[in-house]
Amino acid sequence: MIPEAVVFDIGNVLLEWQPERFYDREIGAARRARLFAEVDLVGMNEGVDLGAPFAASVEALAVAHPDWAPEIRMWRERWFEIAHPPIEGSIRLLRALRAKGVPVLALTNFGVETFDAAVARLPFLAEFDRAWVSGRMGVMKPDPAIYAALEAESGVAPGRLIFTDDRAENIAAAAARGWQTHLFEGWEGWAARLVAVGLLDKGEAGL
Structure with missing residues (x-):
């Protein structure tokens, strides 16, 4: 038919859409693996996909994980480099x-x-x-x-x-x-x- x-x-x-590749390039594969193990970036993004506000969701995660805050904020600040x-x-x-x-x-x-x-x-x-x-x-x-x-x-x-x-x-x-x-x-x-x-x-x- x-x-x-x-x-x-x-x-x-x-x-x-390969966020891991972006972070591997920016902070190295080993540090990226730690970031993704310690911070639920994927879960945050799924929340955004279900309608949660993007900027506020990223910022809330950055505040919750201050040791990773600069890396988490890359998800918002450099989103077009990730989705590329x-x-x-x-x-x-x-x-x-x-x-x-x-x-x-x-x-x-x-x-x-x-x-x-x-x-x-x-x-x-x-x-x-x-x-x-x-x-x-x-x-x-x-x-x-x-x-x-x-x-x-x-x-x-x-x-x-x-x-x-x-x-x-x-x-x-x-x-x-x-x-x-x-x-x-x-x-x-x-x-x-x-x-x-x-x-x-x-x-x-x-x-």
Whole structure:
């Protein structure tokens, strides 16, 4: 069945998200490992993805861990260096689909403030027909409720959606609802899948 709409995750699909790599570069791998073991940066970020205020969440964590405060504040002060670089091959696929009139949607775990800031700086993030952003919704992947919201509000039947995400648990949750899915491991594999389902030809997909 040829999909009716294409759903992109953003982090590690359209925009690299590797905080550990950033901190390895800035403070060294050993010190980064200590930081991530002693400070729940990942949990703080998940709270932001569920709608907690970004700057206030980072600052509260910095105050709670004064020995790590400068490093924690990097999460806010240098966020665009962490969420970098854009994945150009995936951006080309997004635009190729839109050029053919295929609806392109986003389903992303992303904070409200950070998403709005990213859209202002990275214009391709404004090119979706619609984005479902966890921070706005108060629910995040792989909770079935976020997939149900996209289904209901897009009006596209589950079997007519094709979704790519870099996290297996998010793919599994979509597949359980009947979505067509692709585990993202690089833009070339995603391009080949879009060709295989009949949405693009090889030239359009950059293959």
